[in-house]
Amino acid sequence: MPLRNWLLAGSCVVVVGALAVLMRTTSATTPDEKPVVPDPATTAKFVMEPYLQFATRTSIVVMGETPTPTTCELEYGTVFPTDKVAKVDKADTLHEIKLDNLQPKTKYFYRMVCTDADGKKFVGKPSTFFTAVDTADAYSFTVIGDTQRNPVITGKVAKLMWDRRPNFVIHLGDVVDNGPDLKQWTDDLFKPCQELFAHVPVYPCIGNHEKNHAHYYKYFSLPKPEYYYSFQYGNAEFFCIDTNKPVDADSEQYKWLDSALAASDATWKICYHHHPCYSSDSDDYGDTAKTNSTYGALKHKPLIALYDKHHVDLAMNGHIHAYERTWPIRAGKVDRKAGVTYVTSGGGGGTLEPFEPTPAFFKNQSRVDFHYCYFTVQGGTLDCKVFDHEGRLFDQFGMKKD
Numbered sequence: 001m002p003l004r005n006w007l008l009a010g011s012c013v014v015v016v017g018a019l020a021v022l023m024r025t026t027s028a029t030t031p032d033e034k035p036v037v038p039d040p041a042t043t044a045k046f047v048m049e050p051y052l053q054f055a056t057r058t059s060i061v062v063m064g065e066t067p068t069p070t071t072c073e074l075e076y077g078t079v080f081p082t083d084k085v086a087k088v089d090k091a092d093t094l095h096e097i098k099l100d101n102l103q104p105k106t107k108y109f110y111r112m113v114c115t116d117a118d119g120k121k122f123v124g125k126p127s128t129f130f131t132a133v134d135t136a137d138a139y140s141f142t143v144i145g146d147t148q149r150n151p152v153i154t155g156k157v158a159k160l161m162w163d164r165r166p167n168f169v170i171h172l173g174d175v176v177d178n179g180p181d182l183k184q185w186t187d188d189l190f191k192p193c194q195e196l197f198a199h200v201p202v203y204p205c206i207g208n209h210e211k212n213h214a215h216y217y218k219y220f221s222l223p224k225p226e227y228y229y230s231f232q233y234g235n236a237e238f239f240c241i242d243t244n245k246p247v248d249a250d251s252e253q254y255k256w257l258d259s260a261l262a263a264s265d266a267t268w269k270i271c272y273h274h275h276p277c278y279s280s281d282s283d284d285y286g287d288t289a290k291t292n293s294t295y296g297a298l299k300h301k302p303l304i305a306l307y308d309k310h311h312v313d314l315a316m317n318g319h320i321h322a323y324e325r326t327w328p329i330r331a332g333k334v335d336r337k338a339g340v341t342y343v344t345s346g347g348g349g350g351t352l353e354p355f356e357p358t359p360a361f362f363k364n365q366s367r368v369d370f371h372y373c374y375f376t377v378q379g380g381t382l383d384c385k386v387f388d389h390e391g392r393l394f395d396q397f398g399m400k401k402d
């Protein structure tokens with residue numbers, strides 16, 4: 001939607017019109033020169049352009065950050081020009097606005113407009129969001145991991161993901177290379193993903209490179225206690241775990257996941273966390289030129305029994321900067337009928353890593369390349385295609401259930 005239409009629809013037309021008139025009457029211009037009308041979207045820049053978080057069937061969160069304290073108006077609605085406004089009167093730099101009472105599987109238009117104490121406006125790009133679908137509906141999502149301070153590659157992969165028009169994105173952690181470094185959040189992650197994140201909510205899990213920094217909890221709006229959470233989308237339920245924290249049988253996360261999986265009646269149960277349960281990486285779990293790999297850290301292995309117990313369909317992780325898909329595994333063996341498929345997807349930008357020299361018992365597909373995964377789901381059909389950063393398909397798999 002052209003910005004001009006929004007300006008005509010909103011109060012900013014007054015500001016732009018006044019500036020244009022002022023310049024025409026006071027500027028000395030030659031016949032070749034055209035007066036320049038300042039664009040409010042570029043004269044005052046957001047630190048974080050508006051982006052989406054945590055879509056449900058009836059709600060979504062819109063976030064944005066300005067360099068100085070501002071009040072905020074979020075214009076939104078199912079029609080254009082928009083007919084609703086959510087206002088934040090308390091001046092602040094970070095805005096986190098939850099919209100409730102939305103209609104399911106519905107397209108909304110939105111624009112964030114912030115104003116500082118001097119009246120300077122920060123005008124977000126007009127964008128759209130889509131609320132979560134019902135259980136019978138088709139939907140899609142993309143998966144990326146380990147973006148880690150490589151904005152050129154992250155930007156390419158983000159554009160390819162956006163080209164797919166997914167309903168949402170899952171990020172498998174190591175979203176930045178150094179959690180305390182604010183610029184890595186603003187410039188290396190959110191900027192190259194701006195168009196994607198402005199249209200599609202991203203659901204992250206925390207990696208080791210975030211260093212458990214407050215930036216993670218600040219920029220992602222997640223249900224308490226944030227480091228683990230679940231959400232439903234369509235006929236699937238997703239369970240996010242922080243594998244930097246304990247996941248042994250006595251841990252809070254393990255107990256929560258055990259009861260949350262038991263309580264789920266979703267058609268598809270999908271778990272994700274940063275570290276792998278199964279990986280044939282060359283040196284993270286033993287130097288495989290000299291010894292055998294443990295195929296993942298032993299401290300993360302307790303999750304496997306939980307996934308077997310609750311018949312989880314898919315467990316996804318990052319951390320290893322490559323792609324790997326296992327055969328379905330159950331009780332430590334390939335079980336094509338009843339096993340859990342494990343996918344490592346750590347190809348969002350971090351320095352790529354090789355695999356061990358010999359094939360692991362669980363390995364189905366592997367590739368060392370930047371990439372993303374694209375999942376499509378409807379009813380009892382779940383398909384995945386995996387593309388490299390040039391858009392080349394290099395793996396695909398599917399699951400079916402009644």
Ligand SMILES: [Fe+2]
Nearest residue numbers: 146174319350
């Ligand atoms: Fe990583």
Ligand SMILES: [Fe+2]
Nearest residue numbers: 174207208319
């Ligand atoms: Fe990592």
